[in-house]
Amino acid sequence: MKGKKKEYLATPIDHFDITKHNVVPLVDAMRNMAFTARDLARAADINDRMLRDPDCGVILCLAGSLISAGLKKVFAEAVRSRMVDAIVSTGANIVDQDFFEALGYRHYVGEERLRSGMYDAELRDLQIDRIYDTLIDEDELRVCDDTTREIADELEPRPHSSREFIRAMGEYLERKGCKTPDSIVYEAYKNDVPIFCPAFSDCSAGFGLVAHQHARGDGAKVAIDSAKDFYELTKLKIANPVTGLLMVGGGVPKNFAQDIVVAADILGHEAPMHKYAIQVTVADVRDGALSGSTLKEASSWGKVDLAYEQMVYSEATLAVPLIVGYGYHKGAWKKREARRWNKILDQVAVGS
Numbered sequence: 001m002k003g004k005k006k007e008y009l010a011t012p013i014d015h016f017d018i019t020k021h022n023v024v025p026l027v028d029a030m031r032n033m034a035f036t037a038r039d040l041a042r043a044a045d046i047n048d049r050m051l052r053d054p055d056c057g058v059i060l061c062l063a064g065s066l067i068s069a070g071l072k073k074v075f076a077e078a079v080r081s082r083m084v085d086a087i088v089s090t091g092a093n094i095v096d097q098d099f100f101e102a103l104g105y106r107h108y109v110g111e112e113r114l115r116s117g118m119y120d121a122e123l124r125d126l127q128i129d130r131i132y133d134t135l136i137d138e139d140e141l142r143v144c145d146d147t148t149r150e151i152a153d154e155l156e157p158r159p160h161s162s163r164e165f166i167r168a169m170g171e172y173l174e175r176k177g178c179k180t181p182d183s184i185v186y187e188a189y190k191n192d193v194p195i196f197c198p199a200f201s202d203c204s205a206g207f208g209l210v211a212h213q214h215a216r217g218d219g220a221k222v223a224i225d226s227a228k229d230f231y232e233l234t235k236l237k238i239a240n241p242v243t244g245l246l247m248v249g250g251g252v253p254k255n256f257a258q259d260i261v262v263a264a265d266i267l268g269h270e271a272p273m274h275k276y277a278i279q280v281t282v283a284d285v286r287d288g289a290l291s292g293s294t295l296k297e298a299s300s301w302g303k304v305d306l307a308y309e310q311m312v313y314s315e316a317t318l319a320v321p322l323i324v325g326y327g328y329h330k331g332a333w334k335k336r337e338a339r340r341w342n343k344i345l346d347q348v349a350v351g352s
């Protein structure tokens, strides 16, 4: 059984390294093509323009299974290179996938035949989880769940924003040693880049928090305050009114980050709409759902400005290395100041 499991989990997923591939000539060559190639080149241009705007704070939004798919190093490098000032993500990307790898574990390439689903019962017997063509050792994932419980046990028993909890995860890696050179959680911790997961309990951390709350019974315990997340992100918009969004996938992070324009307005601040907005998604508009709704539609809600917005209808593993890599090799980040927004959030109320 052990041998069979080892056979399945033999080839780790490689993370794409934007520093090693200068994609600028490639993306430039796409500019006057058609369809997705042209859209992608325009998105790369907007991203570069956003990085050159000295007033603009950049918010990266992540949904889907991106880190397990090999995009971890792209985003860790973006944080390290001051190309991102805040992250809004689903919990799975941050905890089950990035923090998981920071604890020393890997995701694995699954053989093509597994995609059919016909072998899932066998995988279950072996305690192997499948994300389409990618495999995970469930026993290792349980260690990740348990580590989040350990972190919750160490925190002051009160409501925390997910940002505060994720920073504690970064601090844990600082103390215990980060087992990978490229962790988003750890880079964000070191660079004071806040990470928000508005649906934080819907991931590995949820299991840790349930175990923590159960063990504490009626006593004081750690809880996650999603309204505090929203308030904190809105404070950043008020403190830094010019913002741009780089959205990968749709889901909760897309709307959460867009809505801070409205929230600032509700708090009596005339914050401008997001000046730049790029979304990479496979969803389309037919169902009226959020994930595929266009950025033009978002402008009807007063959230996104129309001048610099671009949808890119592509699966993220293809488009993201090109868009972020283009920004990296154009080099605007070298002159960008690190905003260190975690520090703002640790001060007293902003603009009340």
Ligand SMILES: NC(=O)c1ccc[n+]([C@@H]2O[C@H](COP(=O)([O-])OP(=O)(O)OC[C@H]3O[C@@H](n4cnc5c(N)ncnc54)[C@H](O)[C@@H]3O)[C@@H](O)[C@H]2O)c1
Residues within 6 Å of the ligand: 062, 063, 064, 065, 066, 090, 091, 092, 093, 096, 131, 199, 202, 203, 204, 248, 249, 250, 251, 280, 281, 282, 283, 291, 292, 314, 315, 316, 317
């Ligand atoms: N495997 C996982 O993703 C996973 C695992 C455990 C828990 N969760 C939890 O499930 C919830 C749902 O989040 P989610 O991350 O699964 O988002 P999701 O799958 O709901 O993604 C949202 C939308 O983003 C787009 N999208 C997703 N992946 C894409 C890609 N590779 N390329 C282009 N577009 C893409 C799709 O349109 C999708 O409908 C979260 O709370 C998350 O923490 C997810």
